[in-house]
Amino acid sequence: MKDLDIVAGAGIWGCTVARRLAEAGRKVLVLERRPVAGGNVRCETDRSTGIEVHVYGSHIFHTHSREVWDFIRRFTDFNGYQHKVLAMYKGAVYHLPLGLTLINKFFGVELKPGEVDAFMSDPAHSTAIFDAFFRGYTSKQWGRPPEAIDPGIIKRVPVRGNYDTNYFNDYWQGIPSDGYNALFDRLLDHPSITVECNRAVTLGEIVRSDARKVYYSGPVDSLFDYRFGALPWRSLRFETEKLDVADFQGTSVMNYTEADVPWTRIHEFKHYHPELKDAMSAPATVICREYPKTWAPGDEPYYPVNTPESSALLARYAQEAAKVPNLVVGGRLGQYKYYDMDQAVLAALELDLGLR
Numbered sequence: 001m002k003d004l005d006i007v008a009g010a011g012i013w014g015c016t017v018a019r020r021l022a023e024a025g026r027k028v029l030v031l032e033r034r035p036v037a038g039g040n041v042r043c044e045t046d047r048s049t050g051i052e053v054h055v056y057g058s059h060i061f062h063t064h065s066r067e068v069w070d071f072i073r074r075f076t077d078f079n080g081y082q083h084k085v086l087a088m089y090k091g092a093v094y095h096l097p098l099g100l101t102l103i104n105k106f107f108g109v110e111l112k113p114g115e116v117d118a119f120m121s122d123p124a125h126s127t128a129i130f131d132a133f134f135r136g137y138t139s140k141q142w143g144r145p146p147e148a149i150d151p152g153i154i155k156r157v158p159v160r161g162n163y164d165t166n167y168f169n170d171y172w173q174g175i176p177s178d179g180y181n182a183l184f185d186r187l188l189d190h191p192s193i194t195v196e197c198n199r200a201v202t203l204g205e206i207v208r209s210d211a212r213k214v215y216y217s218g219p220v221d222s223l224f225d226y227r228f229g230a231l232p233w234r235s236l237r238f239e240t241e242k243l244d245v246a247d248f249q250g251t252s253v254m255n256y257t258e259a260d261v262p263w264t265r266i267h268e269f270k271h272y273h274p275e276l277k278d279a280m281s282a283p284a285t286v287i288c289r290e291y292p293k294t295w296a297p298g299d300e301p302y303y304p305v306n307t308p309e310s311s312a313l314l315a316r317y318a319q320e321a322a323k324v325p326n327l328v329v330g331g332r333l334g335q336y337k338y339y340d341m342d343q344a345v346l347a348a349l350e351l352d353l354g355l356r
């Protein structure tokens, strides 16, 4: 079976690795724990409206990497969506990120470019902004006050001195024109790739397997049955609801920055495809409230919590992984690292497949 490679985990990292292997002439078996490929980028289409619902929270593709963009564009077009994020604070709506639009509205002033830094260097101003837009949100997101995460955080909140309300600075961004699922279908559509879903791969299987390599992108702690303890993940709970209104909040993502609102944000998915006129004008919409929570066994792991203890624990798991000769661990769960989609693709494109 040395002519076979196994890819365990069909997220964007695993699918990119699978595609590269297949195009290099390898036979590839993709094994995915869930019933479908796509990892956390997977979507479902609401049948009656045609709205693409992001099952694991909003995903906007954005990148500055020509290599990533050229690769991903082989499998999809993008619709040109430009991401904006609004924030609800005490019943008023503000444009993030922190820039002239937000500061002028919040303080009722008319600052000009070039005046922002001096204005924000007044601790009364920076503290007021921090308390309104960052303190509650960060506490909800991480389950700890911001100063417990990073004592210098108030001084380092990035401020834009202009009216640019684009959330990302990346050169390319958008949503796949015919949806994320079609992107994954095309990535895996190769005569040398076989996909089996509902197949959770175990360490025992990997050790016994005579595949040349097993590329694993599930959680590294779960692969080793949490033998040194669980890594401290943050999890999320999504509450999705279909409403009989054409437009619930007028935008795709609204952050709720107050600590006593239990969700961090509300997603409204139809706004990701403004070009789909039928879905946009449908008299119904799909929204999703996102609630952060501490990870417990059985929950999906979403975000790594980086502390000195978690780094030490990760190093122990990495040492264990290195002892398994045919195992390659990657992706956001395998590396215990927050990756945007483009970073996961880049990591997969740069991985040495050992095929010379």
Ligand SMILES: Cc1cc2nc3c(=O)[nH]c(=O)nc-3n(C[C@H](O)[C@H](O)[C@H](O)COP(=O)(O)OP(=O)(O)OC[C@H]3O[C@@H](n4cnc5c(N)ncnc54)[C@H](O)[C@@H]3O)c2cc1C
Binding pocket: 008, 009, 010, 011, 012, 013, 014, 031, 032, 033, 034, 037, 038, 039, 040, 041, 056, 057, 058, 059, 060, 061, 062, 199, 200, 201, 202, 217, 218, 219, 236, 302, 303, 330, 331, 332, 333, 339, 340, 341, 342, 344
């Ligand atoms: C709430 C949220 C919002 C995000 N929004 C954005 C965004 O707007 N833009 C952006 O670029 N990025 C975003 N990201 C990041 C994005 O989700 C990741 O970049 C991407 O999911 C990484 O892909 P991956 O393949 O590494 O991991 P995953 O997508 O998690 O894929 C791993 C796969 O492995 C499978 N698996 C696990 N264990 C096993 C096993 N034992 N055997 C077989 N299969 C297994 C899992 O079921 C999963 O399908 C967001 C992340 C979160 C949490």
